[in-house]
Amino acid sequence: MAAMTMARAETRTKERGESPVQTFISRHGGMMPSFAAVLILILLFIGGEIFLRGDFITPRNISALLLDNAVLLVLAVGMTFVILTGGIDLSVGSVMAFTGILGAKMLGDGVPVGIAIPAILLGGAAIGLLIGILVQYFGVQPFIASLAGLFLGRGLAYIVSLSSIKVENDAVLWLQSTRIRLGDWYITPTGIIALTTVAVAAFVLHLTRFGRTIYAIGGNEQSARLMGLKVGRAKIAAYVISGFCAGLAGLLLTAYSGAGYPRNGIGTELDAIAAVVIGGTLLTGGRGYVLGSMVGVFVYGTIKTIINFMGAEQSWMQIIVGSLLLLFIVVQRAIVARSEGRR
Amino acid sequence: MTADIEVPPIVEMRGITIRFPGVLALDNVDFTLRPGEVHSLMGENGAGKSTLIKALTGVYAIDSGSIAVAGERQTFDTAADAQEAGISTVYQEVNLCTNLTVGENVMLGHEKRRGTGIDWKATHREAARHLDSLGLQLDTRSMLSNHSIAIQQLVAISRAMVLDAKVLILDEPTSSLDRGEVEQLFGVIRDLRDKGVAILFVSHFLDQVYEISDRITVLRNGTLVGEYPIEELPRDALVTKMIGRELEDLAAIANSSHRSIDRTGTPVVKATGLGKRGVLEPADLEIYEGEVVGIAGLLGSGRTELVRLLYGADRADEGSVEVHGEHARLHQPRHAIEHRISLSSENRREEGVVADLTVAENIVLGMQARQGWLKKIPKKDQDAVVQEYIEALGVRPANPNALVGNLSGGNQQKVLLARWLATAPELLVLDEPTRGIDVGAKADIQRKVAELSAQGLSVIFISSELEEVLRMAQRVVVLRDRKKIGELEAATTDLDALIDYIANAGEGTAA
Numbered sequence: 126m127a128a129m130t131m132a133r134a135e136t137r138t139k140e141r142g143e144s145p146v147q148t149f150i151s152r153h154g155g156m157m158p159s160f161a162a163v164l165i166l167i168l169l170f171i172g173g174e175i176f177l178r179g180d181f182i183t184p185r186n187i188s189a190l191l192l193d194n195a196v197l198l199v200l201a202v203g204m205t206f207v208i209l210t211g212g213i214d215l216s217v218g219s220v221m222a223f224t225g226i227l228g229a230k231m232l233g234d235g236v237p238v239g240i241a242i243p244a245i246l247l248g249g250a251a252i253g254l255l256i257g258i259l260v261q262y263f264g265v266q267p268f269i270a271s272l273a274g275l276f277l278g279r280g281l282a283y284i285v286s287l288s289s290i291k292v293e294n295d296a297v298l299w300l301q302s303t304r305i306r307l308g309d310w311y312i313t314p315t316g317i318i319a320l321t322t323v324a325v326a327a328f329v330l331h332l333t334r335f336g337r338t339i340y341a342i343g344g345n346e347q348s349a350r351l352m353g354l355k356v357g358r359a360k361i362a363a364y365v366i367s368g369f370c371a372g373l374a375g376l377l378l379t380a381y382s383g384a385g386y387p388r389n390g391i392g393t394e395l396d397a398i399a400a401v402v403i404g405g406t407l408l409t410g411g412r413g414y415v416l417g418s419m420v421g422v423f424v425y426g427t428i429k430t431i432i433n434f435m436g437a438e439q440s441w442m443q444i445i446v447g448s449l450l451l452l453f454i455v456v457q458r459a460i461v462a463r464s465e466g467r468r
Numbered sequence: 469m470t471a472d473i474e475v476p477p478i479v480e481m482r483g484i485t486i487r488f489p490g491v492l493a494l495d496n497v498d499f500t501l502r503p504g505e506v507h508s509l510m511g512e513n514g515a516g517k518s519t520l521i522k523a524l525t526g527v528y529a530i531d532s533g534s535i536a537v538a539g540e541r542q543t544f545d546t547a548a549d550a551q552e553a554g555i556s557t558v559y560q561e562v563n564l565c566t567n568l569t570v571g572e573n574v575m576l577g578h579e580k581r582r583g584t585g586i587d588w589k590a591t592h593r594e595a596a597r598h599l600d601s602l603g604l605q606l607d608t609r610s611m612l613s614n615h616s617i618a619i620q621q622l623v624a625i626s627r628a629m630v631l632d633a634k635v636l637i638l639d640e641p642t643s644s645l646d647r648g649e650v651e652q653l654f655g656v657i658r659d660l661r662d663k664g665v666a667i668l669f670v671s672h673f674l675d676q677v678y679e680i681s682d683r684i685t686v687l688r689n690g691t692l693v694g695e696y697p698i699e700e701l702p703r704d705a706l707v708t709k710m711i712g713r714e715l716e717d718l719a720a721i722a723n724s725s726h727r728s729i730d731r732t733g734t735p736v737v738k739a740t741g742l743g744k745r746g747v748l749e750p751a752d753l754e755i756y757e758g759e760v761v762g763i764a765g766l767l768g769s770g771r772t773e774l775v776r777l778l779y780g781a782d783r784a785d786e787g788s789v790e791v792h793g794e795h796a797r798l799h800q801p802r803h804a805i806e807h808r809i810s811l812s813s814e815n816r817r818e819e820g821v822v823a824d825l826t827v828a829e830n831i832v833l834g835m836q837a838r839q840g841w842l843k844k845i846p847k848k849d850q851d852a853v854v855q856e857y858i859e860a861l862g863v864r865p866a867n868p869n870a871l872v873g874n875l876s877g878g879n880q881q882k883v884l885l886a887r888w889l890a891t892a893p894e895l896l897v898l899d900e901p902t903r904g905i906d907v908g909a910k911a912d913i914q915r916k917v918a919e920l921s922a923q924g925l926s927v928i929f930i931s932s933e934l935e936e937v938l939r940m941a942q943r944v945v946v947l948r949d950r951k952k953i954g955e956l957e958a959a960t961t962d963l964d965a966l967i968d969y970i971a972n973a974g975e976g977t978a979a
Contacts (some may be wrong), residue, residue, distance in 0.1 A: 151610040155567065332585030334577060337568075341576055344565030351527070351563045352627070353548035354577050411567035 158405030158456055159417035165403075165449070166420055169427045177434060184309035186430065191312065194426040195319035196221070196374045196381060200397040201404070201418040202326045203370025206363040208401055209330070210342045211410025212267035214364060216256060216274030217371040218393035222386070223282040224249050224375030228297075229290040229385025238296045246372040252278055253368020257361030271364075275394070278371075282387035289386040292379055300380040315377045322370065326415040335359055343410025399450050400425045407457050424449070476539065478503045478634055478666045479524065479555075484533035486519055488874070493519040496533070497692045499685055501635060506657060506667045508677045511687035511710055512878065512908050517670055520687070521637055524668075525557045526550035538634070556628035560640035562620040564612055564627070571595035571608030574626045598626045602656050618649045625656060636660060637668040642676055646767075654680055674703060686710055710908075721911070721918045722939045726959050729759045729942050734793040736926045737809065737895050739778055742787035748773045750787055751952035753945065755895060760917070760927040762941030762958065764934055765970060770950035771930045772814060775897045778928075779804045779811040805837060810893040812884055814900040814930075816877070820884045823873030827863060828854045830872050830883050834890035857886035862912045878909025885913060889920070896920075897928040902936060914940060934966055946970055 173181035191198075200217050207214040224245040231241040252274050259270035292298065300318070304311040330336035338359040341349040350356045379385050404421025406413025425446060432442050479501035486494040494516045501507055509517050522528040524535065526544030535542050537553045544550045550557075564573045571592040572579075580590035592608045599606055604622055612620060621641055628636050638657070642650050657680060661667055671677055677684070684701055686693040686709045693709050701709075735754040743750035748770045755761050763771045777784040780798035789796050791807045798804045801811070813819040821830055831854045835845055854868050861882040863875075872883055881901060888896060898917070902910045917940060921927050929940050937944055937958075944956045946969055953973050956966065 148607065148610070151607065151614045152569070154611060154614075328585065332588075334579060334586070337572065337576060337579065337586070340568060341565045344567035345563070348563040348565055351525075351547045351557070351559065352565075352576055353546075353551040353631075355548070411565070 155412045156405070156414070158407075158412075158453060159414050159420065160405075161453075161456065162404050162417055162420045162424060166424050166427065169424060169431065173427065173431050173434070176431070181431075181434070184311075188309075188311045188316075190423060190426050190430065191316045191319070193430075194422050195313075195315045196378045197393070197396055197400060197425065198319040198419060198422045199322050199370050199374040199377060200393065201400045201422050202322050202415055203367035204394075204397045204401045205326065205404075205406055205413060205415045205418045206330075206339060207267070207367045208398070208406050208408060209339050209410055209413055210360055210363045211346070212260060212360070212363065213271060213398065213408075214253075214256065214274070214367045215268065215271040215394050216252060216278055217367060217374070217397055218390035218395075219275050219278030219282065220249050220252050220368060220371035221278075221375040221378060221393065222389040222391075223252075223278040223285070224372040225379045225389055226282050226285045226290060226385035226387050228376055228379050229292050230285050232292055232294040232297065233290055238294060242376060245376050246369055249372020249375065250365050250369040253365040253371070254361065256368070257364030260364065261357050261360050274368075279387075282389075286385070286387060289384050291384045297376070297380050298383065300377070301383070315380055318373070318377065322373065323415060323419050326366075330415055335362065339363060340411055343407075343412070345411075396425065396446075399446055402457075403446075403449055403453050405453075408454070475502050475504070477501060478538055480534075480536045481520070481524065482534050482536075484520065484523055484535070485531045486523060486528055487531050493690050494523070495690045497687065497690070499524075499692075500695065501666045501668060503634070503666050504661055504664045505682040506661055506669055506680050507683045507685065508669045508671070508681040509685050509687065510670075510677065510706065511693075512876075515687040515710070516690040517687060518639070519690075521557070521639055521668070521670070524550065525555060525637065551631055551633075554632070554634035555637065556631050556633035556635070557637040557639065558621065558624040558628060558641055560643060562617060562624050564620055564624055566611070566613035566620075568612060569609050570599075570606050570612050570615065570623055573612050573623055574598055574608070574630055576627075578630050594630075595626070598629050599623070601629065602626055603652060618645045621645065622649075622653070622656075625653075629660075633665060635666045635668065637670075639670045640672065641669075642671055642673060650676065674706070678703065721914050724918050724922060725760065725940055725942065727922070727942070729756050731756050731759075733757075735790075736792065737778070738790040738793075740788050740790070742774070742777050742784050742789065744773075744777060744782065744785050747782065747950065748777060749951040751947075753778065753952075755926045755928060757894075757926055758921055758924045759943065760921045760929055760941045762937035762944040763928060763930045763947065764937050764944050764966060765947035767932065769947040770952075771947055772899055773950065774947065774952075775811060775899060775928060775930065779809060779897060781811065805891065808892065808894040809897065810888040810891050810895070811897040812888050812899060812901060814903065816881055816884055821872045821880050821887075824871065826869050826871055827858065827875070827883050828868035831857055831886045831890050834887035837891055853890060857889065861886055861916055862909075876905075876909075878905035878913075881905050882909060882913060885916065893925070895926045895928070897930075899930045900932065901929075902931060902933070910936075934963055938963060938966060946973065948973075 170182055200221065204214055204217065227248060228241050228245045231244065232238070256270045256274045259265040259273070260267050300314045303314055330339065338349065338354045338356070341352070341354055342356055342360060346356060378389060400421035401418045402408060402421070403424055404413070404417035404419065406417060428445050429442055432439065477500045481497070481499040484494050484497045497516065497520060499520060509520065511517050519528060523530050526547050526549045529545070535544070537555065542553055568576070574595040575591050579586045580594055581587060582590070595608045599608065602622055602625060604626070606619070612623065641653060645653060657667055669677070669680060678698065681698050683695065683697055684706065685695045686706065688710060733756070735756050737755045739753040741750040741752065751774060753774070763774065765771050773782070776782045778789065778798070780800050780803055783799055789798050796807050798807065804811070822833070828850070832845065832850050835850065835853060858866050858868060863879050863882045872880055875883065885901065901913055914936070917927055917929070929937060931937050938961065941958045944958055944961065944966065945952060946954050946956065948970060954969065956969060
């Protein structure tokens with residue numbers, strides 16, 4: 126009660142005129158976690174540079190960072206849509222395995238690339254649609270619905286093949302093997318695809334009504350509905366996009382490893398969620414940026430690279446990512462608490 | 469200003485019936501709204517006002533009846549359908565997205581576009597224009613969460629204007645606004661009315677209803693009582709129509725409260741120098757057996773804070789509390805309950821009733837707290853107590869197995885009161901027990917409290933309605949700016965004197 130009166134007085138003074146810093150905070154307070162992610166990335170770079178005595182920030186390493194994390198990046202983009210609505214998608218790891226092995230099998234059986242690739246992408250989107258319908262029309266918790274998707278995807282992957290299938294299709298291998306060079310820098314078609322995904326997602330989220338509906342749902346679904354927004358459609362679309370991205374990731378992974386393997390991507394959905402959260406997206410939805418998720422993926426990739434260089438145990442990777450995640454969730458909680466206190 | 473009766477109505481609802489499990493929420497109700505009028509929908513909580521609004525806005529489906537907008541028959545399946553037809557609603561709990569900017573909340577779903585993408589510059593310019601027409605200069609790019617509820621409410625109305633609404637529904641828009649903000653809102657409402665917008669207004673504040681309305685429709689128990697031009701319906705007639713019985717009850721309560729209290733013995737509860745830095749300056753408080761102490765003061769003056777410190781819900785950093793003359797350490801609500809002190813919070817939904825349990829289960833929770841959790845209370849005793857309170861307080865529906873979440877606000881408050889009474893307290897602290905509930909339920913609650921205090925229960929009664937405080941209490945403690953400024957005897961104080969005291973006592977400066 127008292128807090129409200131004070132908040133009211135506060136608003137009044139604000140409206141009279143405020144310093145640029147206050148304006149910035151009142152406009153962009155929600156970006157803080159993403160800024161923090163950028164800061165951590167910079168610190169990691171500096172740390173790596175010091176540890177390797179100036180041998181870390183090289184064009185080769187940075188280029189490899191994108192190449193090695195393109196798959197995770199694509200998954201994180203899809204995951205960002207879902208988490209922004211306040212949901213979660215646990216299915217992406219196994220959907221990626223399913224679409225990957227499906228693509229490898231089809232290409233091995235002589236299906237033309239022009240049919241196999243769309244089939245992969247649509248397969249992913251179809252599982253996303255299924256999860257979306259479960260969530261929207263049957264009121265199933267996203268956690269449970271996408272858990273069903275996880276089992277479904279993995280099961281389908283084993284039905285396609287129990288063992289690894291090598292890919293010998295030139296077009297698919299080209300995605301990975303081509304190096305477009307600029308001095309010591311290079312980028313592969315897979316990297317270009319991943320960056321394009323980020324750019325398209327950023328456009329959709331920030332410059333289309335559909336994208337703003339996604340944010341509104343995450344902020345307050347009931348309000349979004351009462352405002353007359355097409356909530357049901359947008360929510361299902363978020364899962365379809367996540368599924369589509371999982372399909373695309375399946376294609377990239379098949380190209381990257383030169384084979385489809387039904388055991389791929391076990392636990393990868395959790396890496397994607399971690400990257401999205403580290404990148405500053407609120408797990409409760411409504412706040413976050415797809416560019417933040419990209420930074421989150423790079424933080425994740427850089428930690429992995431540094432640990433490889435150090436020759437340390439891979440378990441340290443998990444511990445560090447776990448600690449970062451914990452830190453970010455606490456920071457997010459503080460932000461939410463602060464904005465609730467303001468009201 | 470009354471709209472010409474010849475003007476064809478913009479909204480015609482005929483024979484609207486809505487059934488909820490076990491409840492007939494609306495029974496064959498007609499409602500007509502004409503362009504260029506402010507039409508108040510009045511009734512007790514549970515009379516069906518919200519249900520009627522939700523039928524008109526497409527949130528609830530109607531079981532029978534018809535809705536016509538501008539002469540065209542409509543069926544609304546979603547809120548979007550109703551908006552399409554030109555009906556916009558501003559709900560009591562502001563339904564906006566606080567994670568987005570002010571401008572975006574105004575324009576969401578109607579953003580200006582250039583080519584394939586949203587043109588944010590034009591969108592914010594448009595939002596600023598709409599806000600400006602309501603007299604609001606805001607940074608449209610600031611987050612909505614940075615603004616007060618009052619501002620958010622006005623933003624919600626701006627949003628309705630973007631939709632170019634022909635009908636604007638305002639459901640309790642003033643419940644969290646101060647006087648100046650209400651004036652600002654009314655200015656906007658009159659403006660819109662003069663532009664030919666039909667406004668459906670719902671409020672518990674009779675003054676405001678009479679200030680702004682041209683016409684009143686009264687509902688009671690889900691049925692239509694009638695539609696009246698404002699000039700033909702004086703206040704007492706309105707109240708009588710709303711609750712369907714005379715209001716002599718309230719006068720009787722006032723009479724029974726004006727008795728003298730024996731203050732020679734040991735007080736039931738005595739607080740000395742109770743305070744907390746930045747929350748409340750040290751204050752003394754004594755409550756004697758059978759006494760009702762009212763606490764009066766403006767919003768934010770420290771009323772709730774004082775009782776929370778007393779109860780142990782917040783920890784005081786100075787002062788002491790004595791119960792029956794003995795020092796008591798009340799550091800947690802549990803300690804207070806052990807000393808037979810109960811606090812009914814002002815947030816009845818968040819800190820009060822358990823919505824998913826039945827009326828009976830909620831009341832038994834209170835008995836169980838007194839008995840200790842392990843001791844089983846015989847079913848027969850439970851039923852008897854539950855029945856007793858349902859009857860004594862007039863809980864509607866009088867069904868012990870109804871879910872509390874389905875009850876109206878007033879009836880939830882009655883259940884909450886019953887639950888605290890079931891703990892057999894010696895001191896009952898009621899923080900805004902009658903806020904946002906209807907006149908009938910208010911009278912029931914006040915009567916019960918007066919009755920119990922006459923039997924020896926001590927009560928602290930907090931209310932923003934000063935008439936109510938004076939009616940209930942024998943002694944009124946006045947707070948201002950987080951400080952106790954004095955005490956008044958209710959019998960020798962009238963409303964004007966109390967208002968004057970709240971504003972001017974002490975240094976003689978206006979608050």
